[in-house]
Amino acid sequence: MIPHLLPRGTCLCSEFEMPQTPFYIAHYLDRAITEPASRLFPDGFAADVKPADPRFGDFQANGILPYARRHRVNPREAAHTLLEAADESASWDPAWVTAEIAGPGFINFRFSNAFLLAWLQQYRTESDLRSAAVSLQAGRRAVVDYSAPNTAKQMHVGHIRSTVIGEAVARMLAFSGATVIRDNHIGDWGTQFGILIMAIKETGADPANLGPDPLQALEDLYRKGSALATADPNLQERARHELVLLQQGDPGNTALWEQIRTVSYEGAQEIYDLLGITFDHVHGESFYRDRLDTVYDELVRHGIAQEDDGALVVFHPEHPRFARQPFIIRKRDGASNYATTDLATVLYRVEELAADAIFYVVGAPQSDHFEQLFLTVGKWFEATGRPQPEMRHLSFGTILGEDGKSIRTRSGEPPQLKALLAEAVDRAYALVSDKNPSLTEPERREIARVVGIGAVRYADLAQNRTSDYLFSWERMLSLEGNTAPYLLYAVARIHSIFRKSGIAPGEQEAAATPFESEGEIALARKLVQFPAALEQSLADLRPHLLCTYLFELSGTFSSFYNSDRVIGAETAVESRRLLLCARTLCILETGLHMLGLETLERM
């Protein structure tokens, strides 16, 4: 339930009746004009309320224009009629929000300074925001499938996007009320094991004793195996056979596979510890192997899959491309592949986890695979009478190096994630030591960790996930522009104000009067846009919209900070400015935490 604005005439200052302001204000305004509109315009009126350019108002409703066109009426007149009816039914208190018609027929809503203050007095803490936000996705049960490294390989820069975006998406969903199941779907059942097992047997390596960097050793072994297989068709065949043996439960290969898995998990865990990420499931593809026969049987029985050239494949005759481009679910040699395990995984998630939504945070090059997967699941579950989960591929672009090509080290390999994160922390350490040498060594280390890791994560999140992005140390660690250091600096400065004043955030706000200065008003208006930004970001699960909002909020705060002195102002003024600082701090920290960043008290 969205709480309602006070009806007109209610006393705003009663101690017993705290004024209630809606959290999702756009929803409130939408309903407030949709209700009278449903009487005036019986057929299909959508209010279309969205954040407005601050010059025009706080929110605007654009729905009149398409309506007027459809019904050949004058849009401004229709808007006028609508506003009169809304006014009649006291949809909003004019002391809090005013509406006016502008341009060809926009309805602009503008909040009063009293409203801004009331809103900010109501949503005071991260937990206030959280409890108010949950109405958006309450009851939804969503699996977020992300990170998904392969066993026997170091995580490299290519995994950062899935890991970082997936974590942010999971947090955003959870914040807005969904039950989130974080699932790290590790690639531990594929072709690479055939090659690896073959290589182990050929070279006589001991997977239980791989030296100081066992994961690196495995990766080298894999590379060696690949080279062997490429050079010698017999070994290629041998590798395939080892995989088939493994998938058939051969005890020797299973033991090797267990050892490889253990080494790989431990390696990946280092990264997750560094990023503060915990999964609910780290099942891996292998976990689903006892469901693969169900997949084959049911898809064949319902005529969805067919034999083709020795393999079991699914075609989608209605689709322009997948009518001929197969979805291979069983290879000619009888081995499963990731199409098979992905199908089995959907089955598990729907039957055992009762998921009603599954989000795959995987790179754009795999979009064909997911499109085929979703089509196949649709037919399969339709035929078997299972509930259809919402499935979405949250695809993302490639990370490019400064040369505009897919990022590589000098040796031609993608940079390792561990090394990349370490370099970020080192660079941040150099920066903080330079900018703030008075801090103690341990303080600078801690700041470097938060800023360095945060910079890498934020650089990734701040950009539209669907496009490729250019990796640049200089840019991501800059204190200028839409970067983690800039946002963290804003947070640190607010903490500094409270530290200097000896006041805790949230204290000494009682004397606050409505905002007056340009800086105060701009900041307050920006703060109340937080729910709308969250909602927009959630609509297509695009974290960069939340980033943009937080960056703009930081900028608005910095302007305010430079123009309006907080400490030492006259009591009522100081009080309301402290309130603004406390709320800015709260929303910035809430937002940054939602993106997976830690925040600092000084830097």
Add this chain to the structure above:
RNA sequence: GCGGGAGUAGCACAAUGGAUAGUGCAACGCUCUUCUAAAGCGUAGGUUGUGGGUUCGAGUCCCGCCUCCCGCGCCA
């Protein structure tokens, strides 16, 4: 060849079919005896690849063309 994505200021990027296309770097000015100047303020910078179309309104939707990236039978 077929299919997908992309092309916005010198550079990196925003912009849910809406109002005068924004932000940050870089450039040029200005502002620290005052809460962190790691900041703020200002100036300049655009035929949104290109040609058509739909619309009251197009960077956004449709069609053609150009350029780049990616995918397309047993890898994940």
